Amino acid sequence: MIRQWILPLCLFVLHIPFSAAKSCTIRVPEDIPHDGEPIYLNPDESGFRITGKVTKIESLSVFCPGRTIESVPCQRDGHSLLVAQKKCKGRILSELLDTREKCGKSGTLIEIGFQLPSKHFYSIYSSCFDRKSLSPLYTHHVLNGKGVKYRVKQPRKTFREGKGVYIGVNMDELYKGQLERFRKLFGAKQQFVLSSKTSQLFLSRGHLSPEADFTFGTEQHASEMYVNTAPQFQSFNAGNWLRVESRVRALANALQDDLHVFTGVLDVLQLANRKVFLGNGVVPVPALFWKAVFHVKTSAAIVFVGANNPHAENGAPSVCKDVCTEAGFAENSFSNSTLGITICCALKNIVKQSKVVLPRDIEGRKMQHFTKLLTSAEGRNGN
Incomplete structure (x- = not known):
């Protein structure tokens, strides 16, 4: 946390x-x-x-x-x-602090932030990270609703691995070499991944805790760590997942209050009946991305789940009943597979599957209260 x-x-x-x-x-x-x-x-x-x-x-x-x-x-x-x-x-570089706390199904909690002279660590956000698969299971940050409209816009820097995490693996090279890897996996004429110069059918470094959710440039650059990313098709990243992130910020602005935001991944994407990894059994391409948003004061939450597969022929993810319309978050584009089919869930569905560890001020509340967060009218008025 x-x-x-x-x-x-x-x-x-x-x-x-x-x-x-x-x-x-x-x-x-x-x-x-x-x-x-x-x-x-x-x-x-x-x-x-x-x-x-x-x-x-x-x-x-x-x-x-x-x-x-x-x-x-x-x-x-x-x-x-x-x-x-x-x-x-010079550039201020964030650091990783391994708390050694267990989280999720197979993760340990890593804090991302800055070491202060007092020897204490100032944490910006946290990542529940699986060191075996080299993949984050989920991240957690707090979105400041009063400051979301006034963030300092800084140019993006390069993504960093941090010390002692990706031993023997070059994450930058894995992303750059994805086209060659897909050709080896599926043949020279495969169409699952194409050149990033001509198409959005490539795997981007998908933020879990979004850069735009943070106010200051130092915080935004701290989000540019690989422990905060998972391979995400760019058509989904810039499509419905971007819409979800924008709606969450609009919601925080409308409430003018803090939102606890957990963002994670579920399952490994299968293409042509084969599980897909960027490396040899490491850095899995997620089948699903999910984002759980909590407003503690009103004991309310909503969970968004999006399919990371622009080639999907099936319908919506089967992890839960879709409550987007009921909760006021329905979008026409959410049914578009190229943009990433997206649904809304009650909290209990994702808590059970992801084994997310929630903060104490959320954990003790009754789960049945976490179904709606805000009406669409209020949410759409945010910027």
Whole structure:
């Protein structure tokens, strides 16, 4: 689970609290430096969260790896923080922390985030990862509904493996070599995967926790880790799965509240009666992607399930009864196999099949309450 560590400040952390009369404001994204964006923290070393385009705040700390945590003073007029002047040199790289906690059917929990000078780890999101198959089973992050419209848009960087996970496997080469691999598996004239230059029938690095769900550039770049990806057909990635991700962000914006989001995979895709892996028995191509969305305050949730197979001749995934219309999330495109046939499920169906480990504030609630999340009218009003 995502942990925002709450810690006593160490002596080397400089924190200058502001009085209520000298509270400051920070504008996002305007006040955030385009290059050299640092990690933004509260004085207790939890992650700083914006509450809208303009966030009123009495204190803010910034951190660049290899340096100490610094507090950001108010400007003389007391109206804004000198945020733009605080920059880091070079790209800030997120790290992996193996908690060794068991999760899912066969996974261990990995936190993705940043090691702070106090020796504590600031986690952005977590991945329940199967080290045998080299595949995430699911990820978990919290979507800030008050900040979803004001994220800092940063150009995507390259995906990274992290230390000690993909031993003996080059993930970048596996994705680049997929066309050759499919020809070896299914013959030179196979049509399951085509060149990415001419078609969307290729396997992209499909985010589980989406880059666009995070506010700051450092958080977005932290999502660019292979423990947060699974092979996903681009026609599905840019089709119905993108629609699902957009609807979830619209929902968070409409609620103006946090949503817990779990995103995972189920089963291995079979083409021509053969299970498909990018490597030799590792990095399976999922048959299904699922996304469970929780609004804790109203004890409500919805689960989206999409088929990762543009060649499917059968109907919708058979994991549950489709409740998209009932829950207000129906889309005409959801029945399009090229875009990825997508349905909505009650939570209990996915919990049973994925063995997802839920946070305590969700786990103790009655599952029958998790069927609807929001009406379509409210959800469509989000941006």
